[in-house]
Amino acid sequence: MSEIITVSTKKQLASFIDFPHDLHANDVNYVPELFIAQRDLLTPGKHPFYEHSQIQLFLAYENGKIVGRIAAINNTNHNKVYQAKDGFFGFFDCIEDQKVANLLVSAAEEWLTGKGLTKVLGPVNFSTNETCGLLIEGFDGPPVLMMPYNPPYYLPLLEKIGFVKNVDLRAYRYTAGNYNDRSVGLIDKLEERLQRNDIVIRKINMKDFKNEREAIRAVYNKAWDKNLGFVPLTDKEFDYMANDMKLILDPDFCVLAEQKGRIVGFALALPDINQIQIKIKRGRLFPTGLIKLLTGKKKVDGIRILLLGVIDGYRKMGIEACLYGHIIKSFAAKNMKYAEASWTLDHNDMVNKPIENIGGQLYRKYRTLEKAI
Missing domain, CATH: 3.40.630.30 (Gcn5-related N-acetyltransferase (GNAT))
Structure with a gap:
């Protein structure tokens, strides 16, 4: 029963x-x-x-x-x-x-x-x-x-x-040596063009994380597609999420586009710490889980490309390609084995086509469901 x-x-x-x-x-x-x-x-x-x-x-x-x-x-x-x-x-x-x-x-x-x-x-x-x-x-x-x-x-x-x-x-997957790095080769020319509009691409400044977090929050709440019911996060919700991510953040994988001190776009990839968590029994950090987490962090060889957003008025200028290119550069420099770009909307060709052109392989699908009650 x-x-x-x-x-x-x-x-x-x-x-x-x-x-x-x-x-x-x-x-x-x-x-x-x-x-x-x-x-x-x-x-x-x-x-x-x-x-x-x-x-x-x-x-x-x-x-x-x-x-x-x-x-x-x-x-x-x-x-x-x-x-x-x-x-x-x-x-x-x-x-x-x-x-x-x-x-x-x-x-x-x-x-x-x-x-x-x-x-x-x-x-x-x-x-x-x-x-x-x-x-x-x-x-x-x-x-x-x-x-x-x-x-x-x-x-x-x-x-x-x-x-x-x-x-x-x-969800798309890239593997080491099996992707088109054309965007990396174009970065210098694209960045020169962006600089003529006073737009620079840079890494996040971890020493000024609080201010960087607040600037990124403004972009996050403006840049995302509402097709799946996106709702802007409150200040406290975003700060909660950002502070959680800070624990595992690698600044080489958090890249910002800035115009005269204003953040207009950013890309974020995080190390795939699920490689470690899969070994932590029942999700308990004590007595041994914390040790596994701390010692295993440097051995993680995959990333999830989690966020890439540019606010309206700055799209299709090449900012997206530069942000993605910098992520790929760091991916190669750190000898990572795989990257997952996820998630994207199934029908969003404006996002999906560039991912596929770089060499991303569609390898997983997820579905949200609905029902009248």
């Missing part, structure tokens, strides 16, 4: 965070999230998301054993921006059982309708600024940093409940 409970205690929250470790215990591609990071993300008062929005966590039990989890998410900032009544689901994990999946989704939908919402989308873990999407193609390896992972049976489970495609997301 299956039952659903609402998560309301620290012990239940720990069980919610730990469930995927047990579910995917025999999956060699599964990467455990760090417990402390997940705990803070899911605890009201710890993360600035809760200053404007709400979530409710649910666990499914069968004969006293956890068999599934889900989060219902009311992102009020999203609904203000889009004048919508959208709810979201995230943190979805479930055994391969349709009845359990039905119960989990029903619990989330009931909570969302109680908030006056009329549609549910997901999976998104808070918003598209965080991990989102369901893996639908490319199950042959572990995910890279901050990308989702799930077994193939999740999609049919959700489709049988009535979910349909919202949008597909792409």
